[in-house]
Amino acid sequence: MIRQESTAERHFRQDIREWLAQNIPAExxxxxxxxxxxxxxxxxxxxxxxGLIAPHWPVSEGxxxxxxxxxxxxxxxxxxxxxxDIPSQGLNxxxxxxxxxxxPAQKAQHLPAIxxxxxxxxxxxxxxxxxxxxxxxxxxxxxxxxEIIITGHKIWTTWGQxxxxxxxxxxxxxxxxDGITFVLIDMSTPGISRKPIRTIAGDEEFAEVxxxxxxxxxxxxxxxxxxxxxxxxxxxxxxxxxxxxPLQVNRxxxxxxxLVAAMPAPAQAAWQARLESARVSxxxxxxxxxxxxxxxxxxxxxxxxxxxxxxxxxxxVHDILDAVQEAAGAWGAIEGPLMxxxxxxxxxxxxxxxxxxxxxxxxxxxxxxxxxxxxxxxxKGHA
Amino acid sequence: MPVxxxxxxxxxxxAAAFFRDxxxxxxxxxxxxxxxxxxxxxxxAEQGWIGMLVSQAHGGAGLGLRxxxxxxxxxxxxxxxxxxxxxxxxxxxxxxxxxxSDVLARAVVxxxxxxxxFCDANDPDLETPLWTRxxxxxxLADALVVINELNELIFAPEGSFTGDTRRSLDRGFxxxxxxxxxxxxxxxxxxxxxxxxxxxMLHAAELVGLGHEALSRTVNYLEARTQFGVPLSSFQxxxxxxxxxxxxxxxADALVFEAARAFDTADQSFATLASFRCAAAAADKAAKEAxxxxxxxxxxxxxxxxxxxxxxxxxSTSCRDLARHRVPSxxxx
Numbered sequence: 001m002i003r004q005e006s007t008a009e010r011h012f013r014q015d016i017r018e019w020l021a022q023n024i025p026a027e028x029x030x031x032x033x034x035x036x037x038x039x040x041x042x043x044x045x046x047x048x049x050x051g052l053i054a055p056h057w058p059v060s061e062g063x064x065x066x067x068x069x070x071x072x073x074x075x076x077x078x079x080x081x082x083x084x085d086i087p088s089q090g091l092n093x094x095x096x097x098x099x100x101x102x103x104p105a106q107k108a109q110h111l112p113a114i115x116x117x118x119x120x121x122x123x124x125x126x127x128x129x130x131x132x133x134x135x136x137x138x139x140x141x142x143x144x145x146x147e148i149i150i151t152g153h154k155i156w157t158t159w160g161q162x163x164x165x166x167x168x169x170x171x172x173x174x175x176x177x178d179g180i181t182f183v184l185i186d187m188s189t190p191g192i193s194r195k196p197i198r199t200i201a202g203d204e205e206f207a208e209v210x211x212x213x214x215x216x217x218x219x220x221x222x223x224x225x226x227x228x229x230x231x232x233x234x235x236x237x238x239x240x241x242x243x244x245x246p247l248q249v250n251r252x253x254x255x256x257x258x259l260v261a262a263m264p265a266p267a268q269a270a271w272q273a274r275l276e277s278a279r280v281s282x283x284x285x286x287x288x289x290x291x292x293x294x295x296x297x298x299x300x301x302x303x304x305x306x307x308x309x310x311x312x313x314x315x316x317v318h319d320i321l322d323a324v325q326e327a328a329g330a331w332g333a334i335e336g337p338l339m340x341x342x343x344x345x346x347x348x349x350x351x352x353x354x355x356x357x358x359x360x361x362x363x364x365x366x367x368x369x370x371x372x373x374x375x376x377x378x379x380k381g382h383a
Numbered sequence: 384m385p386v387x388x389x390x391x392x393x394x395x396x397x398a399a400a401f402f403r404d405x406x407x408x409x410x411x412x413x414x415x416x417x418x419x420x421x422x423x424x425x426x427x428a429e430q431g432w433i434g435m436l437v438s439q440a441h442g443g444a445g446l447g448l449r450x451x452x453x454x455x456x457x458x459x460x461x462x463x464x465x466x467x468x469x470x471x472x473x474x475x476x477x478x479x480x481x482x483x484s485d486v487l488a489r490a491v492v493x494x495x496x497x498x499x500x501f502c503d504a505n506d507p508d509l510e511t512p513l514w515t516r517x518x519x520x521x522x523l524a525d526a527l528v529v530i531n532e533l534n535e536l537i538f539a540p541e542g543s544f545t546g547d548t549r550r551s552l553d554r555g556f557x558x559x560x561x562x563x564x565x566x567x568x569x570x571x572x573x574x575x576x577x578x579x580x581x582x583x584m585l586h587a588a589e590l591v592g593l594g595h596e597a598l599s600r601t602v603n604y605l606e607a608r609t610q611f612g613v614p615l616s617s618f619q620x621x622x623x624x625x626x627x628x629x630x631x632x633x634x635a636d637a638l639v640f641e642a643a644r645a646f647d648t649a650d651q652s653f654a655t656l657a658s659f660r661c662a663a664a665a666a667d668k669a670a671k672e673a674x675x676x677x678x679x680x681x682x683x684x685x686x687x688x689x690x691x692x693x694x695x696x697x698x699s700t701s702c703r704d705l706a707r708h709r710v711p712s713x714x715x716x
Contacts, residue, residue, distance in 0.1 A: 002654045003644035280657040287641035288634050291385055298386045308630045315630075371629055372622030376602050379616040 001072050002283050003290075013073045019050060020081040026342055030082035030258075032349035033203045037087075037120060037162050044086045044117040053115055054091055056242075061099050061107075062115045068293035072246060072286055079250035082344075087159055090114035090121040092242040094167045094184075101222055101231050106184070110165070124154040124168030124185070124209060125232075131156075132366050134169070135177045135229065139211065141170035143218070143225065148172065148183060150214045156360075160207030161196040163187050169228050182228035184220040191215070201352035202335070237296065237306045243361045244309030246286040251350070252320040253282045258345055259327045274323050281316040288312055304374045307367040314357040314364060321351045384633070385640040391453045398457035401430060407461050408687050411554045417522050420465050420555070421496070424523060427467060428493025436475035436581070441484070442491045443474065448581065449643045452588040456639075459592025462694040464555025466498055466520030468585035473499045473528055476536075476578040480570050483538065486526055495541070497526040499578065500560065501704045505532035513537070513562040519701045521558035522548045529562065534575040534708060536568040553690070553697035579705050580646070580655040586698050587639045587655075587662035593698075594632045594662075594669035597691040601625065601673045604688075621676055628672050631665035638662075656706060663702070666695045 005013065028035065028043055047053045055071045057063020066074065095114050098107050113119035130137040139152025150170050154160070166185045173179035185192075191214040196204035223231040256278050260271045288309050295301035325332040328347040337346040358364040372378045387395075405423060406413075427433060435451055437443020451471055458467060470490065477487040477497070489495035500515040515521075515529055524546070527539040539562040548558030602625060605616040615621055638661050642654035670692035674681040681688050 002648075002650045002657075003641055004648045276653075279653070280660060283641075283654075283657055284634050284638050284661055287638040290641065291637035294386050295384075300386055308633045311626075311630045312634050365623070368623040368626035369619065371626040376598075376622075376625055376629060378602060378605060378622050378625060379614060380606075 001069070001076065001286055001290075003069075005069070005073075009069055009073060012070055013077060016052070016074060016077045017081070020077055020083060023050075024081055024083050028084045029342075030344045030346075031084045032346050032353055033201075034085040034087065034159075034205070040084060040086060041117050041120075043084060047086070048115055048117055053117075054095065057091075057095060057099065057115075061095075061111055068290050068297075071293075072290065075245060075247040076250055079247060079254050082254070087120050087162075088242075089123050089158060089163075089167075090119060093123060093239060094121050094165075096238060097167070097231070097235055098222065100235060103219070103222075105219065106222065110184070119165055120159060120163045122157050122160045122163035122166045122187075122207075122209075124157060124160075124166045126156045127153055128155050132363055135180070137169055137171060137180065139168070139170045141172040141181055141183065141216075143172060146218050147215045148181070148218060148221070150183070150185070150211045150216060152211050154209040154211070156197075156206050157194075157209050158206045158360075160209045161194050161204065166209065167222075169232055172225050174226065177229040179226050180228040180232075181225050182222040182231040183216050184222065185211075185214065185216050186220075189214050189216065199353070200355065201349055203353075205353075205356075237301065237303060240306040240310050240361070240367075241289070241292060241296070244285070244289065244292075244306065244313040246282065246289050246313070248354075248357065249282050249285045249313055249316045249320065252317045252324065252354070253278050255345065255347075255350060256320055256324050256327060259324060259347075262339075262345070263327070271327065274327075278320045278323060281319060285309075285313045285316050302375060304370050307362075307370045307375070310361065311358075311364050311367050311371075314354075317354050317357055321354050325351055384636050390450065394450055394453045395457040397430070398454050399460075401426070402458070402461040402463075408690060411462060411464060411690065412687070420520075420523055423463070423465050424470070424496055425493040427465075428491065432467065433470050433493065434474050434491030436471060437478050437487065437491055441478040442488055443478070448584065448646055449640065451581075451585055452639060452643055455585045455588040456592040456595075456636075459589035459594075460596035462553065462593065462690055464520070464551065464553040464694070464697070465523065466555075468582055468589060469498050469520070470496065472578055472582035472585060473497060475581055476570075476574055477528070479574055480536070480568050482566075482568055483528075486538075486540075495525040496523045497528060498524040499582065500527045500529045501708065502529050502531050502537075509537065509565055509567060511563055511565075513539075513565055515560040515562065516704055517557045517559055517701070518546075519551065519557050519697065520555055521546045521560055522556040524560075527560060527562065528568070529565065530575055530579075530708060534572050536570045536575060537562075537565050538568050539565045551697050552693040554693075555697065557697075557701070575708075576652070579708055580651055583655050583659045583702060583705050584639065584642065586702055587635070587642075587658040590662040590666035590695060590698060591632065591636050591639055593691055593695055594628070594635070594666040597666075597669045597673040597688065598625065598628050598632060600688060601628075601676050604677055615676075624672055624676060628665075628669045631661075631668055635662040635665040659702060659706065663695070663699045667692075667699065670695045 054063035055066035059065035127137050141148040141150045169180050172181040191212040193210045194207050196207045199205050292306050331338050332347050339345045431444045434443030435446045439445040474490050477483045490497050500518040502515045525541045529537040543564040544560040544562040546558045546560045548556045551557040608615045639658045642658040645654035673688050677688050680686050
C-alpha cells in the first residue's frame, strides 16, 4: 500500500507481522495448494481465536469490522509471511449473505460455526449445462409439506468433497431467474454423493455433487421460495470485491521477490525493472480495491462497477506469474515445488492454479460484457 | 474514480465551464497561435489555476495536490496543448526560491509565463550558450527555469534566450532554447524532485481525463453508427474492447488519486512513476482503440478522435525527460 498509514494502522501492521511470524507453522508456509481440512483447519481456528478470521464482517456479527486499509494490511502481511489459503466460501459468500438476508435462526446456527471453523461450506451454483448461463440451472426442488426435495447435479463445487454444508440454487418452478430458490443443504443428508475432480494443477480443489431426492427442511430456505436469484445476487458487488482483493496479487509478487532474491547479484540487478513493474501492478490493484471499498461505503459506487476489479486483479496475477516462470529459467518446467522445506518455493503450482482466476466467479468475458452493457451503457434498448 | 468531495465537484465543474467558454476541443482545430495561447494562459491564471498550489501568502490559491489533479483530469478531456501542468508545478516550486519571488508574482496573475525545461549540461560553471532539451510550449515562455543533469535549477530570465520552435503533434509548439545569460539558483535537490513529481502527477491526471473522453466519444459513436442493420455497440468484440479500455482507465484513475496520498512519504517517487506509467498506458490504449473503433472516419483529419492520440503522444514524450530525472531511490528486495 502506498498511501500514508496512520499511527494506529502502523501498529496494527506491526502486531500482525509479529503474530504471523510466531504462529504460522513452518510446514504451512508458502504453499499454493490449500491443504486438506485436517491440516488447514487448525490454522483457520488459530486465526479465529486471534480475531483475524473475518476482517470484512461487522463487529456485531463476530467479525473484525476492519476498514478497507486494515484489510489490505492484513492481506499484505499474510502474503509476505506465506500464510496458506483457507476455505473461504463461508467467510466470503454465505456468511455475508446470511448477515444480510438470513433469519435470526439461520444466523444463530451458521455464523458462529463459520467463524470458529466448525463448518466448511461449498457453493452449489454451477451445473454441467449451466456455467456462465447460471439462470438456466435445472436442479429441481419440489416443495412437499415442510420440506423441499431436491434432485440434480452440481459441478465445479470448490471443496465440495470436504464441505459440511452447501448453499445452493435450485429450481422450484418458473423459467430462468423466476422460480429459483436459495437453500442451505446439510451435506450429511441422505441422497448426496460427491466425486472430487482433479485440476490441471494436480490438486482436488473442486468436486461434482449429485443430489438424489435430498430432503431439506423449509426453514433452510433463505428469502422465500422463488426469490433465490435476488438473494444470490444481492451481494454481487461485495462478492466481486472479495474475488478482486489484492491478496492473490500480493502472493504472486512475494513469489517473484523470493525468486529474484535467490538469484546471483548480477541477475538480481537485471531483474529490478521487472520487480518494479510487478510492484506497479500490485499497487494498482490495491488502489482500485481501496477505491471501490470507499465508493461502496460512501454509497456512490454504481452497481456492477466492481466487475472491473476482478479483471484487473486476475490480469495482474497472471502477468506476475508469467514473470515468475521466466525468472525460474529452465527450472520453470518442473512439476511440484522448486525448493522445499523452510525455503519452499513453487513456480508452476500457482501458475497453473491461477488459470482458474479468470474463469470462476463469472468468467472475465462475462465481466467485460457486464461492464460494456451496464457501466458503459452500450447497446441500450437494442439487446 | 475516487469518492468526489464537494470541492472536487466544484473544481471539475468550473474547469468544464471554462473550456466550454474557450471552445473545448474545437478551439485547437482552428489555427492555434501564440496570441490565442497567451490569451488562454492569461485566462487560466485569472481562474487561479497557475497559482493553485501556491500558498495564499505568495498570492496563490493555497490548494492541495488533489485539487490540482481534479483540475487536470477535467482539463485533459479538452486536449489543451498549452503547458498547464508544467506552469502549475513550477509555480509551486518557485515559492521556495526567494530569488524568484517577483517572477512568481507575475506568473500567478498571468502577467508572465515561466516554464520549466531540461538541459544535458552538468558543468559546475555555467556554459554559454546553454541549450535546453525540447520544451513543450516554449513559444509562450517569457522566462525559464532549467533543470540540469545534476538536478540543479538554473534561471533564464526574460530576454536571456531565443527559441527555435516547431509545431507539435497536439497543435501546440515544442522547441529548443538557446540561453545566453543564466543564473544558478539556490535550491536543494528536494525541490527539484518535488517539482518533477508534481509535474508528472498533473500529467498523469490529464492523461486519465483524456482517456475517459476518448472512450466516451467512442461509446457514443458505436451507439449511433449502424452496420448489418444493428448498432455497432451490439457487437461483443467491440463491447469487450471498450470494456478493456475502461478497466485500464478506472485503474489508472484509482492509482493517481491513491498516489496523491503517498506524497511526502518515502514512497512518493515510486507512487509518481507508477501513476504516470499506468495513466500513460491507459490513455495510449484508449486513444488507439478509439481510432480503431471509429473505423475509417477515425483515421481522417476531419474527425476529432485522432487528436486524442496526438495529445497523448505529446504528453508521454515530453515526460520521458522528467521520468529520466527521477529514478526512484529505493530498491525492491
